[in-house]
Amino acid sequence: MTRPNKILVTGSSGFIGKYFINKLKSENIEFVECDLALGTDILDLDAVLALPPVDTVVHLAANTNVQEAFKNPYGLYHDNILGTLNVLEYCRQKKVKRIVFSSSYVYGKPQYLPVDEKHPIEIDNPYGRSKLIGESLVSAFSKDNNMDAVILRNFNIFGAHQNSRFLIATILDQLFSDAKEISLKDLSPKRDFIYIKDIIDAFFVSCQLESLKGINIFNLGIGQSYSVEEVLALVFKVSGVRKPVVGLGVSRRNEIPDTVADIKQAKEQLGWQPSFTFEEGLKDMLKIEGRI
Numbered sequence: 328m329t330r331p332n333k334i335l336v337t338g339s340s341g342f343i344g345k346y347f348i349n350k351l352k353s354e355n356i357e358f359v360e361c362d363l364a365l366g367t368d369i370l371d372l373d374a375v376l377a378l379p380p381v382d383t384v385v386h387l388a389a390n391t392n393v394q395e396a397f398k399n400p401y402g403l404y405h406d407n408i409l410g411t412l413n414v415l416e417y418c419r420q421k422k423v424k425r426i427v428f429s430s431s432y433v434y435g436k437p438q439y440l441p442v443d444e445k446h447p448i449e450i451d452n453p454y455g456r457s458k459l460i461g462e463s464l465v466s467a468f469s470k471d472n473n474m475d476a477v478i479l480r481n482f483n484i485f486g487a488h489q490n491s492r493f494l495i496a497t498i499l500d501q502l503f504s505d506a507k508e509i510s511l512k513d514l515s516p517k518r519d520f521i522y523i524k525d526i527i528d529a530f531f532v533s534c535q536l537e538s539l540k541g542i543n544i545f546n547l548g549i550g551q552s553y554s555v556e557e558v559l560a561l562v563f564k565v566s567g568v569r570k571p572v573v574g575l576g577v578s579r580r581n582e583i584p585d586t587v588a589d590i591k592q593a594k595e596q597l598g599w600q601p602s603f604t605f606e607e608g609l610k611d612m613l614k615i616e617g618r619i
Contacts, residue, residue, distance in 0.1 A: 483518040513582065514572070525547075550589065
């Protein structure tokens, strides 16, 4: 392990960013924040280049609304690609040693399970495509500028204080509201849910591990999928609260029926594996939010 001297975190006010900043504070690692909420627009190259030099960049900033991206693909491509390009130009000019890039599920409908890093790429939504383009740019700048790159492909992250448009957050919001029932579009899709604290550990290790030379790609999940119905059952069990559930039978555009991450590569090369089961993550999330 090598301790970074200073880390630039883009999207530091976002869901992952807030947790990661808290981790850096707890480890007494110096950091620089880049976030529109704090006055630095990642789409403004001059503003990004004005940030002080660091040796490691963790690039989290992105437009992450998958379904809205179908309505406004231009806006999503513009924000995610230009933002990444500006960060990479910062890396080039400041001679950054390593970038850790937050990617996501870029595989499309699985041809086999679990999905490993060599699975064919068949993306069917603008968000995933923007992330893949980001990966390509990160790889290109890595090769051209002798900069190490770690690309982390996150599966379905959950945790306390997440935006309510994400499944587990919307279930909890409805469960603890005055609503008489929980209304969800589709109860059948299965996802690999990974707890935010485990994600943060993976990002932190990715900043430190000296053996990660060149371009490295890792899936981050728990290696098991849960249907929406199974998620509901666990939420009811952990919370001790139960409500009727209405499934509207409405599938999202280009819905993926099931996905499971193969995390063997992360275990072997990062020395990382999840420390929370899905149920343990739910319990911790509910405790942090003061719901149990």
